[in-house]
Amino acid sequence: MMMEIIKLSTTNWNNVGPLTLTIGNFDGVHLGHQKLFNIVKSYKDTKSGALTLDPHPQVLFGRDGFQTLLSIENKIELLKEENIDYLFIADFNHDFASLSIDEFIQNLKDLGVVRMVIGRDARFAKNGSGTINDLKVHFDVVVVDDVIGSNHRISTSMIKELLLKGELHSANELLGYEYFIDGYVEHGNKVGKTLGFPTANIQYKDSFLPKNGVYLVKFFIDSKMHFGICNIGNNPTVNYSKTRKMEVYILDYDKIIYDKIVRVSFVERIRDEMKFNSKEELIDEMHNDEIISRNLIKSIKIW
Ligand SMILES: Cc1cc2nc3c(=O)[nH]c(=O)nc-3n(C[C@H](O)[C@H](O)[C@H](O)COP(=O)(O)O)c2cc1C
Numbered sequence: 182m183m184m185e186i187i188k189l190s191t192t193n194w195n196n197v198g199p200l201t202l203t204i205g206n207f208d209g210v211h212l213g214h215q216k217l218f219n220i221v222k223s224y225k226d227t228k229s230g231a232l233t234l235d236p237h238p239q240v241l242f243g244r245d246g247f248q249t250l251l252s253i254e255n256k257i258e259l260l261k262e263e264n265i266d267y268l269f270i271a272d273f274n275h276d277f278a279s280l281s282i283d284e285f286i287q288n289l290k291d292l293g294v295v296r297m298v299i300g301r302d303a304r305f306a307k308n309g310s311g312t313i314n315d316l317k318v319h320f321d322v323v324v325v326d327d328v329i330g331s332n333h334r335i336s337t338s339m340i341k342e343l344l345l346k347g348e349l350h351s352a353n354e355l356l357g358y359e360y361f362i363d364g365y366v367e368h369g370n371k372v373g374k375t376l377g378f379p380t381a382n383i384q385y386k387d388s389f390l391p392k393n394g395v396y397l398v399k400f401f402i403d404s405k406m407h408f409g410i411c412n413i414g415n416n417p418t419v420n421y422s423k424t425r426k427m428e429v430y431i432l433d434y435d436k437i438i439y440d441k442i443v444r445v446s447f448v449e450r451i452r453d454e455m456k457f458n459s460k461e462e463l464i465d466e467m468h469n470d471e472i473i474s475r476n477l478i479k480s481i482k483i484w
């Protein structure tokens with residue numbers, strides 16, 4: 182069965198039960214989240230469901246500069262792969278955020294929830310006042326053991342920290358897939374061409390960018406995959422940009438691709454972005470990036 186998506190307001194929780202449900206932000210749909218979904222699905226006496234909030238609470242409450250790993254569209258895409266029966270997306274506004282513990286629990290009952298699968302720190306209702314103990318009074322509650330990775334409990338915040346530190350490998354490992362960003366290809370300053378490395382400039386909007394630097398990436402366009410080398414940063418050597426840029430030199434590719442939506446998946450971090458003394462030094466280093474990348478690709482292809 183295909184996952185069915187149901188949008189929830191504060192009141193329209195109609196019975197689709199009996200249901201085993203997990204709740205959370207699920208930003209990143211990381212290995213910790215994936216374990217929850219697997220446990221939800223393991224109960225054959227009910228249908229399976231996940232309830233998430235859109236927008237993310239930190240966005241609603243206007244935390245400065247808060248960015249999510251996944252847009253809601255990407256989250257839906259990844260959750261579809263988890264093969265749960267229902268995804269409930271709560272329209273997270275101030276009314277929804279004000280639901281009391283009792284109101285929230287009544288809504289869950291109206292939805293047909295009989296069992297909740299959650300991590301030990303799960304919270305719900307106004308200011309996160311609802312806890313596992315409140316749920317236990319009404320439902321069969323399954324508290325899932327912490328999923329550990331890199332010696333810590335896996336969490337969205339930890340994965341973001343790893344991406345910011347340039348520890349791409351660990352981040353990808355804890356996500357269970359290669360971190361990716363979707364965006365439009367926009368017009369750049371066309372300087373790349375004159376360096377011998379034409380690049381697709383990606384309009385990454387409010388996506389969460391990994392640490393500045395050069396990365397081997399997979400570049401998906403028109404449902405095809407090409408390898409590419411991505412630079413994230415301010416281009417300190419030529420054409421300094423105040424806002425961070427994300428651009429990809431696509432290997433063995435010469436099509437003009439403005440305005441298309443593409444996906445950039447981060448495979449390997451190659452180096453920091455650097456300020457060179459001359460254009461020539463930058464070009465030399467970019468040649469070196471290409472050699473490193475082509476070698477990495479060979480080793481990936483062997484596996
Ligand atoms: C593989 C690659 C590595 C890059 N490394 C650096 C770098 O270390 N330092 C830097 O200032 N710019 C770096 N750049 C950015 C180039 O300077 C950039 O492509 C050029 O400024 C063209 O930008 P444009 O989009 O404005 O035409 C790199 C670009 C690529 C594709």
Ligand SMILES: Nc1ncnc2c1ncn2[C@@H]1O[C@H](COP(=O)(O)OP(=O)(O)OP(=O)(O)O)[C@@H](O)[C@H]1O
Nearest residue numbers: 205206207213299300302303327328335336337338
């Ligand atoms: N590593 C983990 N092991 C077990 N359960 C987890 C793990 N990470 C999250 N959960 C559970 O998954 C549900 C959703 O978690 P949620 O996405 O809200 O937070 P998170 O992944 O811990 O990220 P954040 O860093 O934003 O708190 C919750 O019930 C939470 O307890």
